[in-house]
Amino acid sequence: MEHQVAATGIWAERHAAPICTISRRASIGVSCALPLGKSMLCGNASHREGRAPDSEIITGGASSHDVWFIRSGILRLQRYGYDGRRHILSLFLPGEIVGFEGEFRKGVGVETVTQSGLCRINRRMFDTMLNDNDELRAEIFRQKQDQLDRLHWLTWSLGALSPEERYCAFLALSTRYMPYQTVSDGSAVLTMQLPRVDIADLLGTTVETLCRINRKLSEAGVIEIKDPTHFRIPDLHRLTSLGRIDGTFDRMVRGITERRHCLDRMVAATSKISTCFCGR
Amino acid sequence: MEHQVAATGIWAERHAAPICTISRRASIGVSCALPLGKSMLCGNASHREGRAPDSEIITGGASSHDVWFIRSGILRLQRYGYDGRRHILSLFLPGEIVGFEGEFRKGVGVETVTQSGLCRINRRMFDTMLNDNDELRAEIFRQKQDQLDRLHWLTWSLGALSPEERYCAFLALSTRYMPYQTVSDGSAVLTMQLPRVDIADLLGTTVETLCRINRKLSEAGVIEIKDPTHFRIPDLHRLTSLGRIDGTFDRMVRGITERRHCLDRMVAATSKISTCFCGR
DNA sequence: CGCTTAATTGACACCAGTCAATACCCGTGG
DNA sequence: CCACGGGTATTGACTGGTGTCAATTAAGCG
Numbered sequence: 001m002e003h004q005v006a007a008t009g010i011w012a013e014r015h016a017a018p019i020c021t022i023s024r025r026a027s028i029g030v031s032c033a034l035p036l037g038k039s040m041l042c043g044n045a046s047h048r049e050g051r052a053p054d055s056e057i058i059t060g061g062a063s064s065h066d067v068w069f070i071r072s073g074i075l076r077l078q079r080y081g082y083d084g085r086r087h088i089l090s091l092f093l094p095g096e097i098v099g100f101e102g103e104f105r106k107g108v109g110v111e112t113v114t115q116s117g118l119c120r121i122n123r124r125m126f127d128t129m130l131n132d133n134d135e136l137r138a139e140i141f142r143q144k145q146d147q148l149d150r151l152h153w154l155t156w157s158l159g160a161l162s163p164e165e166r167y168c169a170f171l172a173l174s175t176r177y178m179p180y181q182t183v184s185d186g187s188a189v190l191t192m193q194l195p196r197v198d199i200a201d202l203l204g205t206t207v208e209t210l211c212r213i214n215r216k217l218s219e220a221g222v223i224e225i226k227d228p229t230h231f232r233i234p235d236l237h238r239l240t241s242l243g244r245i246d247g248t249f250d251r252m253v254r255g256i257t258e259r260r261h262c263l264d265r266m267v268a269a270t271s272k273i274s275t276c277f278c279g280r
Numbered sequence: 281m282e283h284q285v286a287a288t289g290i291w292a293e294r295h296a297a298p299i300c301t302i303s304r305r306a307s308i309g310v311s312c313a314l315p316l317g318k319s320m321l322c323g324n325a326s327h328r329e330g331r332a333p334d335s336e337i338i339t340g341g342a343s344s345h346d347v348w349f350i351r352s353g354i355l356r357l358q359r360y361g362y363d364g365r366r367h368i369l370s371l372f373l374p375g376e377i378v379g380f381e382g383e384f385r386k387g388v389g390v391e392t393v394t395q396s397g398l399c400r401i402n403r404r405m406f407d408t409m410l411n412d413n414d415e416l417r418a419e420i421f422r423q424k425q426d427q428l429d430r431l432h433w434l435t436w437s438l439g440a441l442s443p444e445e446r447y448c449a450f451l452a453l454s455t456r457y458m459p460y461q462t463v464s465d466g467s468a469v470l471t472m473q474l475p476r477v478d479i480a481d482l483l484g485t486t487v488e489t490l491c492r493i494n495r496k497l498s499e500a501g502v503i504e505i506k507d508p509t510h511f512r513i514p515d516l517h518r519l520t521s522l523g524r525i526d527g528t529f530d531r532m533v534r535g536i537t538e539r540r541h542c543l544d545r546m547v548a549a550t551s552k553i554s555t556c557f558c559g560r
Numbered sequence: 561c562g563c564t565t566a567a568t569t570g571a572c573a574c575c576a577g578t579c580a581a582t583a584c585c586c587g588t589g590g
Numbered sequence: 591c592c593a594c595g596g597g598t599a600t601t602g603a604c605t606g607g608t609g610t611c612a613a614t615t616a617a618g619c620g
Contacts, residue, residue: 476566487566487568488611508566508617573609573610576608580603586598588593589594
């Protein structure tokens, strides 16, 4: 089970040479590295859970006893609008901690998008850790900040940008948390891990519109569609420009990439790691 | 000058018997009642300024030496989008303090919408007051909270609601900070103090669309158009329902109405008032 | 009264959503 | 190996809402 989780997780695929081919199962045996005094929570596999796509992690309206650490995969924070249509409010990425707030409002919930590897952490335990560990507290704070920023951009973009612009921004940002492999000519190929429906609900549009935009972008030479989940991006800057995030791109992805590098270091090391939440 | 300010300010008109007729000039001689130790800042008229509509209060990009207290009138926080179009991010209402943050980003600014009566407060003085006065600190905090909530709703609504829904919500909310006078049959007439352009830029739509919505609403019996700035509202609940703020209306207007009542008490009293920022 | 500005209305275009049909991918079972 | 089925992605036809442009009307003010 855990093998499969690792296979679809982001770092596993990132290191694979040919697209979509799994060459290493890098996250096996890696500790979650949530430090709790001298012991390592999730250091053993007993707290680990592999989750299939679309499985509920947190259900709104009921208080949850657990906090989750994302080892691999992508989660979505969603709610249902008054018209019964689903909105994806934000994504949660590897290295992030979810469910810290204890309870979501009814109708709001967290589910997996892709196959995911999670660590379940008891809330009482987590609170204790939070108390003892300054690094962890600081990291939680940074994560909240990042998540709030993403949420803010997303809500803003719904009003200020067109679906096409939002999609371009989304694609550009995706290169930082989805497999993105450089090919011969210097450009790179992005592996889109979200199905169309999720992208549509995230960007407040429909799958059909996304298809049309995809085609339009490929005709304009902004992207090249290898297959429905693989896009070659000749010029990333062109995308950020179309997505109106020229100036903010680096700032927006800073947290994401740093958490990712942090997890990469964990993957690289074979021994236990003393702390995951490296200072910035 | 100050007379005219008072005449178009919100409380002056609220007390007038026939619509748009000025029967009292209630705010004359009223202290701003910003307490600073035993002395009353703005107790004398020297810090007061009457401002015509569309005059700049705070210009983004330059640090301002002043903080402003709104005695009457409505201000707008605005910025210009990448396409050169103006967005109104939020409104500031009587009783609120503006410019506390010191400096806005370039392109962002605060201007008057209606004729306004303001108090100019020196920043150093204001900081001192903030230091000495717990009540004031608490009030600033509450105001920030309220403004953030409004901003959040607005950005959200741009993505989640149609222009018609947004306009309905806006109308409903307007009854709490614009003149709203009960007539014989129990319904009431709202005096719209914002010109169409400002409403359009606030709600992210155009004046033409607003006109059409207005007509549509009047044909549906939701409102009755007495003239371009006066609408009779037979059923306020109908509006909140159309604006999707059924459940949140009371919570959204709480801060606004309380600050208004607070100012009303100031108006009612003839002597100096010791404190404006009443606890809640 | 005439000027200026704001508000309204109409004609039109276009983007994006909806519905329906088709193509494609992939796993299963014969 | 191929046929089939289920799900996903794509495409086309159509519709409606909303922005744009232009013309008209109304309101405010000297």
